[in-house]
Amino acid sequence: MSRALGWVLLVVPLLVALGGPLVAGSVDPVGAPSAPPGAGHPLGTDVLGRDVLAVVLSGGLSVVGFTAAALGLAYGVGVPVGLVAAGQRRVVDEVLMRGLDLVLAFPSLLVLMVLAATGHRGAVVLVFTAAAVQVPAVVRVVRAAALAPGCRVAVEALYLQGQSWWRIHVGYVARSALGPVATDAGTRVALVLGLVASANFLGLGLPSGSVDWAVVIDRNSDALDAQPAVVLVPSALLVGLCVGANLVADSVLGRGRRTG
Structure with a gap:
């Protein structure tokens, strides 16, 4: 179970990071800063008025x-x-x-x-x-x-x-x-x-x-109450990368011990 979870946590952020820029579109400002989800920006906008979804996919x-x-x-x-x-x-x-x-x-x-x-x-x-x-x-x-x-x-x-x-x-x-x-x-x-x-x-x-995930989290931390997605989504992806890498490494090490 932990092995499968580790691969999911590792692969999903990697797919977003590597494939996201291909479908992200423009990261130029599209609306008012820290706007809620709406037409053209399903996750809202960040403090610079950029589409949160495009920023996450690009960062x-x-x-x-x-x-x-x-x-x-x-x-x-x-x-x-x-x-x-x-x-x-x-x-x-x-x-x-x-x-x-x-x-x-x-x-x-x-x-x-x-x-x-x-x-x-x-x-x-x-x-x-x-x-x-x-x-x-x-x-x-x-x-x-x-x-x-x-x-x-x-x-x-x-x-x-x-x-x-x-x-x-x-x-x-x-x-x-x-x-x-x-x-x-x-x-x-x-x-x-x-x-x-x-x-x-x-x-x-x-x-x-x-648009780097870490920079976006830091830049938008003061607007967490107004626009939580711009902080929580990239944070979850970073945590997934870290936890997934550790779980996958543990599963590989454990398999090596059982084989040995």
């Missing part, structure tokens, strides 16, 4: 895109560094991990706020910062998988056979770490999504006139 692509880009960068950097940390001498491992621990010690949102206060804000900064603060945790997951007892025994056997470092650590160790990395990615979606949304709430990412 998910940025959230999903930023989250996917940040995750891709985090794993693109974290997986190779984790393999290097596990495969090198202890002194190299210690230097890498202690340096990454310093990054891990800083709250992610605080890093974004400091950058914004120094004039560094915008979509590109948001994506790179969200990725950078996830790298230490990704490295730890990959390193732990690569240093697992079963994996180390196989690595030692391959060394005795005269296999190259590349063949051992990329050909074997990286494949062994694929399962833990995939599971971690499922749960990390919610973390990165929450960070991206929080940054947009605070105006650290996209401009205040954006």
Whole structure:
């Protein structure tokens, strides 16, 4: 049951985010600000007079895109560094991990706020910062998988056979770490999504006139009583993405345990 619910909660917001812009139409103002549902705008209008339905259909692509880009960068950097940390001498491992621990010690949102206060804000900064603060945790997951007892025994056997470092650590160790990395990615979606949304709430990412779900929620929060749909609908979609990603990751992990 939870597995099916997880997929529904994950897929519905993704479909809205990816397919919505194709059918949304114009997001230019169509009426009075915070108007109730009426002809031409079935969910009413937001504080800028834009059709709420068009805004909701158009505003998910940025959230999903930023989250996917940040995750891709985090794993693109974290997986190779984790393999290097596990495969090198202890002194190299210690230097890498202690340096990454310093990054891990800083709250992610605080890093974004400091950058914004120094004039560094915008979509590109948001994506790179969200990725950078996830790298230490990704490295730890990959390193732990690569240093697992079963994996180390196989690595030692391959060394005795005269296999190259590349063949051992990329050909074997990286494949062994694929399962833990995939599971971690499922749960990390919610973390990165929450960070991206929080940054947009605070105006650290996209401009205040954006149709991004998080920006729309923040911009219309004062009009919740007059026009609840513009806040509740994108909020429900964001919550669905986070909860759905966690439920799907849990179901995949549980299936892996039963199979094992």
